[in-house]
Amino acid sequence: MFTAQDIFDIAIRLEENGEKTYRAAMAHAPDEALKALLAWMAQEEKNHAEWFSRQKDRLRKGEDHHLMQQLSSALVEDVIQDQAFSLQEVDFSTIKTAEEMIRVFIGFEDDTIAFYEVLKALVMDEEVAGQLDRIIAEERNHITQFQNRLSTYRIKSTIP
Numbered sequence: 360m361f362t363a364q365d366i367f368d369i370a371i372r373l374e375e376n377g378e379k380t381y382r383a384a385m386a387h388a389p390d391e392a393l394k395a396l397l398a399w400m401a402q403e404e405k406n407h408a409e410w411f412s413r414q415k416d417r418l419r420k421g422e423d424h425h426l427m428q429q430l431s432s433a434l435v436e437d438v439i440q441d442q443a444f445s446l447q448e449v450d451f452s453t454i455k456t457a458e459e460m461i462r463v464f465i466g467f468e469d470d471t472i473a474f475y476e477v478l479k480a481l482v483m484d485e486e487v488a489g490q491l492d493r494i495i496a497e498e499r500n501h502i503t504q505f506q507n508r509l510s511t512y513r514i515k516s517t518i519p
Contacts, residue, residue, distance in 0.1 A: 366478060367415035373471055374408035380449060384460060387451040396508055400501055407494050414487065461509045468502045
């Protein structure tokens with residue numbers, strides 16, 4: 360069985376892994392625009408991890424935010440079993456193009472959104488649910504930013 364503490368730990372780890380990966384990717388980014396985007400993404404992930412840490416602290420202190428204390432392990436495992444929540448295994452030396460790198464990051468953001476949407480369905484506290492909505496929107500914005508950067512590379516590669 361997963362507890363609410365476990366779920367927050369997973370969310371914190373997701374965000375921390377994202378931050379570390381984006382920072383590591385900066386050394387492999389082919390241009391300053393992508394480096395700047397990755398630095399911004401890393402800070403966003405850090406901010407999200409801090410929010411989840413505060414929620415975990417509230418839970419530990421016994422504040423009532425109505426997140427279920429225990430979740431069925433079958434539910435959580437079903438949701439996360441096929442997701443690539445950790446980017447620690449990415450070997451940037453094998454990624455040959457900025458487009459490949461960006462596609463990895465889009466996949467990570469998609470997986471993170473899927474996890475947070477399930478988490479949100481279990482939250483009864485309107486304030487917490489609203490903050491999760493904001494984080495989900497920010498994660499979607501991350502995808503948009505990456506897609507915009509991806510289209511920039513496509514345009515450059517088609518110019519003679």
